[in-house]
Amino acid sequence: MAAAFHLAAGDSAPVQQTSTTCGSASLAVARMLRDPALARWVRDGIRPLGVVADARDPGTPTGRFAAYEQVVAGRTNAALGPGARPQLPWPRALGTPPWGARRELEHGAADPGTPYGVGWLRTRGPAGLAQAHAALRTRVRPGAPALLYVGNAWAPRHVVLVLPSAGGGGPELAVYEPSIGRVVDLDEAAFASRTLRLGGWDVPWLTVQPDPH
Template identity: 40%
Template sequence: MRPLEHLVDRLRDALAGRPVRGEGRLPAGPPHRARAGAIRGGRAGLVQPDATTCGSACLVVARMLGDADYARWLETGEVAGRERDPRPRRRRFADEVLATHVRTNRWYGASGALQVAWPRALGTAPWALARELTATGGTSVPGTRHRVRAVSPRRRGEAYDEVAGAVALGHAVPLYVGNRVLPRHVVLFLGGDDAGLTAYDPATGGRTVVTRDAFDRGALGISGWSEPWFTILPAAGEAH
């Protein structure tokens, strides 16, 4: 079994509440990028450390699924050429999420380019999340441009189909959800089948299944929020 497939199997098992199979470590080496059908789960215990870091937690999980070395470090604390990180796994994840939140909200991003700063108390702006995914790649090759797509209440079904198409190609897709007035939370679509799309919810560290009908009706019911607002997708023609 390839390293990334092994990791995703462990993520899926843990999130489903099953014993984690095989505690073997992922070998060091070049990052392994997710491909079609590879993304099916998330990791139990990967809960956002505070009320403002749902978007940052989704960014970290997306990068874990796309980069086996990064996931290995967060999982075990080990990285080639360095001493083992002694922090507990949950603390390591929380600290990485908080560091990501600082990076996405300051005056310059991961690439070093200037950006509009955003108050951390207000979470992560959609365009900042897209810039971070462009820089780190998430489940795409680093440098793959990501774009923010507003979900029209009249075209929610089309937005769902667009997300489903990206997920089928192996991409993890963030979704901003909220009420009828404002977006309030971010989740990460990881995979899906004919029954619906599976999303990682950083508020709980668990997963939820969203059907096309629920998405189309604006009845998501994810951590108390029902309305889809924005998706973050790799730009057409640039996704890998």
């Protein structure tokens, strides 16, 4: 049986393999957390029947992760998205669109049947951002992560994966930071004050998060 793949604050994780695949890397890790067979293929090259049949195997964990990033990008950015559903196509050079990310999570990177929605954050003040952080704490759980888009005052520039923190007594949320391949705490004060410093970017722009409705 394939070993489970877990992440907690302080853990190492795969690094995004191009400058535009932070969203694809975050979605790939989300699926690895839910699919032990995929995680085992990325780590060990053991490909059970039917697992990532459309991804090539360059022979190393880094190469396999890079190949799967491109499989994810092909689903999230194409005119036919995850589940072969029509969607607005998006240039890969501009990263992962929120609508493609939402469908990728619902299609298999989160627990089956978990609906997702997009939450806009850019125009919220500190109190509104603190409320958004609290909402993430109630919605994110094992098997149902969220994506957080961060950037500067003018545009979103980077995507991270929001996870429930496994530690006790500290922040209740963590993020997989694909630019460095680490899991770090998602601090509420930094979130509310727009000083996140995730991938070099500070301002929360939007979330793709489990939708309680």
